[in-house]
Amino acid sequence: MKHTINPSRRRFFAQTGAGLLAYAGLPGWLHAMEGMGEMPKMTPKKASANFHPDVEINLICKPSSVSILPGQPTQVLQYSGKLVKGPANTLTEIPGSYLGPVMRFEKGQKIRINLHNQLDEPTVTHWHGLHVPAEQDGHPLYAIDKGETLVYEFEMLNRASMNIYHPHPHNTTAKQVYHGLAGAILVNDDEERRLELPGGEYEVPIVIQDRLFDANNQLQYVRQMHDRMMGFYGDRILVNGRPDFKLDVASRAYRFRILNGSTARIYKLAWDDGHSGASIPVTVIGTDGGLLETPVNKPYVMLAPGERLDVWADFSGRKVGSQLVLRSRSFSGVLPGMAERMMTGKHGGDDQPHGGGGHRMGMGMHGSALPVGSDYPIFTVRVTKNISDSPALPNKLSTIKHYTANDTANPNKPVPIAISEGPMRMVLNGRPYAYNDIQPSERIPFNTVQLMEIFHAHGGHGGDKAQGEGGHRMGMGMRHSNDSGDGSPKMGGMGGMGGGGMGMMMAMAHPIHLHGQYFQIFSRTVSNSDSRSYASVKDGFIEGGWKDTVLVMPGERVKIIKPFQDFKGLYMYHCHNLEHEDMGMMRDFLVE
Ligand code: C2O
Numbered sequence: 046m047k048h049t050i051n052p053s054r055r056r057f058f059a060q061t062g063a064g065l066l067a068y069a070g071l072p073g074w075l076h077a078m079e080g081m082g083e084m085p086k087m088t089p090k091k092a093s094a095n096f097h098p099d100v101e102i103n104l105i106c107k108p109s110s111v112s113i114l115p116g117q118p119t120q121v122l123q124y125s126g127k128l129v130k131g132p133a134n135t136l137t138e139i140p141g142s143y144l145g146p147v148m149r150f151e152k153g154q155k156i157r158i159n160l161h162n163q164l165d166e167p168t169v170t171h172w173h174g175l176h177v178p179a180e181q182d183g184h185p186l187y188a189i190d191k192g193e194t195l196v197y198e199f200e201m202l203n204r205a206s207m208n209i210y211h212p213h214p215h216n217t218t219a220k221q222v223y224h225g226l227a228g229a230i231l232v233n234d235d236e237e238r239r240l241e242l243p244g245g246e247y248e249v250p251i252v253i254q255d256r257l258f259d260a261n262n263q264l265q266y267v268r269q270m271h272d273r274m275m276g277f278y279g280d281r282i283l284v285n286g287r288p289d290f291k292l293d294v295a296s297r298a299y300r301f302r303i304l305n306g307s308t309a310r311i312y313k314l315a316w317d318d319g320h321s322g323a324s325i326p327v328t329v330i331g332t333d334g335g336l337l338e339t340p341v342n343k344p345y346v347m348l349a350p351g352e353r354l355d356v357w358a359d360f361s362g363r364k365v366g367s368q369l370v371l372r373s374r375s376f377s378g379v380l381p382g383m384a385e386r387m388m389t390g391k392h393g394g395d396d397q398p399h400g401g402g403g404h405r406m407g408m409g410m411h412g413s414a415l416p417v418g419s420d421y422p423i424f425t426v427r428v429t430k431n432i433s434d435s436p437a438l439p440n441k442l443s444t445i446k447h448y449t450a451n452d453t454a455n456p457n458k459p460v461p462i463a464i465s466e467g468p469m470r471m472v473l474n475g476r477p478y479a480y481n482d483i484q485p486s487e488r489i490p491f492n493t494v495q496l497m498e499i500f501h502a503h504g505g506h507g508g509d510k511a512q513g514e515g516g517h518r519m520g521m522g523m524r525h526s527n528d529s530g531d532g533s534p535k536m537g538g539m540g541g542m543g544g545g546g547m548g549m550m551m552a553m554a555h556p557i558h559l560h561g562q563y564f565q566i567f568s569r570t571v572s573n574s575d576s577r578s579y580a581s582v583k584d585g586f587i588e589g590g591w592k593d594t595v596l597v598m599p600g601e602r603v604k605i606i607k608p609f610q611d612f613k614g615l616y617m618y619h620c621h622n623l624e625h626e627d628m629g630m631m632r633d634f635l636v637e
């Protein structure tokens with residue numbers, strides 16, 4: 046039996062402005078994308094008799110309905126969990142939320158999770174951030190059908206950190222996550238415990254998502270090709286599944302475990318206490334892969350889909366009745382200039398006289414009530430209780446062994462992760478996802494540490510300049526795109542665009558995620574460091590800790606160092622803009 050994507054993909058094209066007629070005329074490489082839909086199906090793994098779990102959880106995926114907005118409840122997909130064995134604090138429901146329970150594990154625990162699929166479609170769960178054997182990682186290969194159960198068994202090897210569990214089925218990851226399937230995983234260890242960081246009610250998970258509701262409070266999802274190309278953006282911010290989230294706190298220090306669970310939206314997080322001019326730094330103590338060595342104060346922090354932040358938020362000394370808002374502040378440059386202008390309904394970018402691109406897009410671009418990069422609140426903190434005594438922020442948090450190029454097996458030949466951008470084509474290393482299509486550069490020798498380089502294949506320096514002009518040509522490029530037959534499309538109608546051509550014009554930011562062990566950021570270089578767009582985000586990156594997702598801006602080259610230890614097999618790497626992932630902007634590494 047095969048899981049194929051063909052029916053839904055056809056349906057998708059039928060819904061777009063392009064329609065079926067246009068589908069027939071689509072270039073061959075898109076038809077080839079249909080071929081990539083073949084994904085073998087494995088027999089679901091059963092519990093093994095010689096694995097003795099410390100913790101066992103039954104995890105169910107099912108359709109459900111929750112009240113999110115006033116009025117009618119919203120149909121969602123939801124994880125629900127039941128603890129079969131293990132410490133009572135392993136699962137914590139978030140009351141009234143569609144999000145799955147927060148899972149809390151201890152480093153060293155042996156964990157068994159029985160995943161029951163009660164959806165009307167295949168699913169599989171991936172443990173984003175966890176270092177587990179390839180067969181336990183939730184690769185789409187292991188997706189199960191309705192009624193089936195998949196048993197995961199692994200040992201927690203991660204250090205203290207916040208991770209994510211979410212579906213990873215072939216071509217439907219974004220849709221399932223969007224409709225509610227996601228949850229947080231917190232791992233604790235001794236190194237963290239020694240710090241006595243705020244815990245219990247003073248440690249608060251903050252899952253940030255954006256959603257679009259129709260008049261009947263039902264979730265709206267991808268409506269046109271544009272929603273896939275740029276990613277899908279809702280116009281309401283939800284925190285832990287709630288709109289207009291408010292948190293009542295005492296006047297003391299808190300630990301906010303923040304996770305961007307949006308499918309595409311990128312945030313620029315900053316505190317605002319309402320007093321103009323008063324800037325309150327964001328104190329970051331950890332990232333994707335756990336605690337930093339020392340706390341870092343930032344004016345704002347960029348948070349892309351799949352990324353996490355551990356934030357020390359100290360309200361001591363604040364008066365009862367005072368409020369603080371965590372906002373997303375304004376920035377630009379993560380979307381192609383013309384898309385950004387369409388979204389804001391603005392004609393004319395910041396850096397360049399306008400391209401007026403929208404008129405010719407032919408992609409049904411439209412404005413949004415909540416444009417990416419605009420300024421809007423995420424949630425409000427209200428100080429409601431006075432407490433005189435608060436823990437102090439430790440100045441040393443953890444010990445991190447920093448890799449150098451000399452620790453890698455390939456200091457002069459980084460493993461490439463090339464971002465290729467073009468109309469209807471967001472891929473990595475020039476190839477859309479295909480199972481069993483491992484290229485030479487994707488074979489990673491077992492038990493090595495690798496230097497890797499993520500870059501835009503077309504140079505894509507997000508040229509605030511190239512984009513202004515590009516807008517005019519978009520429609521033409523789309524209609525005239527033809528196929529060279531070798532999977533590398535040549536765009537028609539692009540004369541005069543120069544070497545960068547469509548790729549440069551389409552340059553946007555991509556949060557690139559690698560499964561398996563965390564990595565370190567080795568270097569970040571950018572070709573347009575002086576552009577106003579880049580300046581609006583550049584102080585928001587945190588480089589010093591362990592990561593599994595890194596936001597790569599237009600024009601940026603990011604070198605990372607990543608170990609591939611302990612386990613052989615397939616580990617995915619992909620864009621965590623989940624619409625991009627489902628378009629095929631994903632590949633496998635084979636560790637062997
Ligand atoms: Cu969070 Cu492969 O994903």
Ligand code: CU
Pocket residue numbers: 171172173174558559560
């Ligand atoms: Cu992952």
Ligand code: CU
Pocket residue numbers: 471554555556620621622625626630
């Ligand atoms: Cu992407």
